[in-house]
Amino acid sequence: MTEAVDEAALGAWLEANVEGFRRPFSLEKFAWGQSNPTYRITAASGAYVLRRKPFGQLLPSAHAVDREYRLISALHPLGFPVARPYALCTDPEVIGAMFYVMELVDGRAYTDGALPDFDPPLRGRLYEQLVDTLADLHNIDPAAAGLGDFGKPGNYFERQVARWTRQYRDSQTDDLPQMERLIDYLPKSLPDQSRVSIVHGDYRIDNVLFAKGKLAAVLDWELATLGDPLADFSYLAMQWVMPADGTAGLAGLDLSPLGIPSLDEIAERYSNRSGVAVAGQLDWYFAYNLFRLAGIVQGIKKRVIDGTASSAKAAEMAARVPTLASAAWSFAVKAGA
Numbered sequence: 134m135t136e137a138v139d140e141a142a143l144g145a146w147l148e149a150n151v152e153g154f155r156r157p158f159s160l161e162k163f164a165w166g167q168s169n170p171t172y173r174i175t176a177a178s179g180a181y182v183l184r185r186k187p188f189g190q191l192l193p194s195a196h197a198v199d200r201e202y203r204l205i206s207a208l209h210p211l212g213f214p215v216a217r218p219y220a221l222c223t224d225p226e227v228i229g230a231m232f233y234v235m236e237l238v239d240g241r242a243y244t245d246g247a248l249p250d251f252d253p254p255l256r257g258r259l260y261e262q263l264v265d266t267l268a269d270l271h272n273i274d275p276a277a278a279g280l281g282d283f284g285k286p287g288n289y290f291e292r293q294v295a296r297w298t299r300q301y302r303d304s305q306t307d308d309l310p311q312m313e314r315l316i317d318y319l320p321k322s323l324p325d326q327s328r329v330s331i332v333h334g335d336y337r338i339d340n341v342l343f344a345k346g347k348l349a350a351v352l353d354w355e356l357a358t359l360g361d362p363l364a365d366f367s368y369l370a371m372q373w374v375m376p377a378d379g380t381a382g383l384a385g386l387d388l389s390p391l392g393i394p395s396l397d398e399i400a401e402r403y404s405n406r407s408g409v410a411v412a413g414q415l416d417w418y419f420a421y422n423l424f425r426l427a428g429i430v431q432g433i434k435k436r437v438i439d440g441t442a443s444s445a446k447a448a449e450m451a452a453r454v455p456t457l458a459s460a461a462w463s464f465a466v467k468a469g470a
Contacts, residue, residue, distance in 0.1 A: 138172075138228045143183075146227050147174070150220040151234055154178050168433075169198055169355055173237065182216065185232035186225075187441060199223060200283075201354040202233040204331075207278045214266060214341075214350050240342030240349035246372055246381040246393075253392025255346055262348040263338060264399050267369060268406035270351075271330040271362035280331060284359025288326055290421065293364070294319045297428040304428075304435035311458040315424045318470045324417055327409050330362040336369050337381050362409050367418030370396060370411075374419065416468040423461030430454050 140160055147154045158176035160183075174181040184198055202221040209215050216235040223231050248256045275281050285292060298316050333340075334356025342350045373396040375382030388395055394402070400411040434451030462470075 138185075143228050146222060147176075147181075147220075147234065150222070151181070152219070154181075169201075169353075174234070180237040181219065182235050182237050183232055184235075185228065186230040187436075197355060198231055198233055200357065202235075204280065204283070204354050204357050205235065207280050208270075208273070208331075211273065211278060213270065213273065214348055215354075216350050216352075238342050238344075238350040240344035242339050242342055242352070244339045244381070245379050246338055246383050247377060247386060247391065248393075253390065256392040257394060258346065259343060259348070260394050260399065261402065262343075263341065263369070264394075264402050265406055266341070266348050266351065267333070267336055267365055268403050270333065271365065271407050271409065273331055275329065275331055275359055278331070280359070283331070283357075284329075288323060289329075289332075289358075289360030289364065290323050290326070291320070293360070293425065294323070294421065297425045301428040301431050304432045306431070306435060306438065307454070309455055309458050311455075311462040312424070312427065314470070315420065315458070315461055315465060318465055319421060319424060322417065322465075322468070322470070324363075324414070326361045327363050328361070329359055330365075331357065332360045332362060332365045333357050334365070334368075336365050337372060339381055362407060363411065363414070363418055364422070366400075366403050366407075366409070366411060367415055368422045370399065370415060371419055371422055373399070416464050420461050420464035420468055420470075423457050423464065427454050427457035427461060430457060 138160060140158075143160070144156050144158060147158070148156065154176060155178040156176060158174050161173045161175070163171045163173060168187070169184045170187060172183045172185075174183055184201065186198055199221060202218055205215040206218045209217055216238050219234045219236065221231075221233040222228075225231055243250070248259060251259065275283060301312065301316075333351065333354060335353055336351070340351065340353045341348055342352065372381045373383050376384050377386045383393065386393070397412075400415075403409070404411045430450055431454050433447050434454060437448050437451050
């Protein structure tokens with residue numbers, strides 16, 4: 134299936150809907166954006182970012198760029214670090230899929246959790262900002278931000294386990310015993326919900342931009358909803374238990390000389406700033422997050438098979454499903470499975 138965007142139609146829409154936009158412009162697809170293809174727009178009036186749904190048949194509830202747009206539109210006026218939203222196009226006839234346009238934030242995402250480009254004191258400050266920004270998100274009152282209906286009431290993890298089980302089943306291509314055990318165990322062992330917060334759903338170091346030593350923007354809100362803040366924190370904390378392989382993982386590194394805080398230190402910092410207790414609770418949450426990640430990557434694998442995956446690295450990611458399932462089950466055993 135072609136991934137081409139009708140630039141003439143897009144340009145006309147941008148001029149009509151984005152204040153101050155002026156042609157000519159060029160469109161360049163970013164390498165990142167596994168799920169929702171993302172583009173840089175370079176125009177006479179400046180630089181912008183466009184995120185669209187993928188072309189082709191999609192799973193129910195996936196790729197909700199309209200929800201992303203609503204969320205950043207609510208958070209930006211509060212001073213939370215997100216890109217300024219400009220316009221949402223819900224008409225798929227314009228370029229073939231729903232999309233939205235936001236500002237291009239000056240900054241860089243770092244895929245290597247060891248942050249080799251920085252010295253130890255700055256590494257520490259970047260990680261402190263990473264933790265503090267997440268705590269600040271969880272301290273925002275959803276109703277006061279106009280997001281009181283952004284998620285369903287009730288136990289967040291009950292809904293999420295059911296959702297990712299459905300998503301996995303909808304895109305399942307193999308029989309993985311560990312996934313079957315997790316699908317049985319997780320609904321029977323749900324923790325009590327700590328409180329209801331805005332949760333990002335994919336919060337990690339390579340989904341934020343840093344500029345001049347400051348966290349400039351949080352990216353990729355596709356999975357955001359209302360739910361348990363421990364879902365977000367434990368997902369970030371997995372960075373400390375995943376192997377250091379040039380991606381976000383830190384396990385196996387001597388963190389202190391690098392200036393990177395330990396897992397205990399970030400848990401304490403997060404708890405102090407957010408008021409959410411974390412210590413001693415992480416094994417179940419690690420099992421859940423790895424199960425969810427296996428479901429997400431399984432969806433990418435299915436799109437590779439169907440020929441609709443949006444990243445050149447999608448096939449490589451798809452091969453990780455059995456490893457993620459095995460790791461998830463090992464934490465479930467630690468949690469008492």
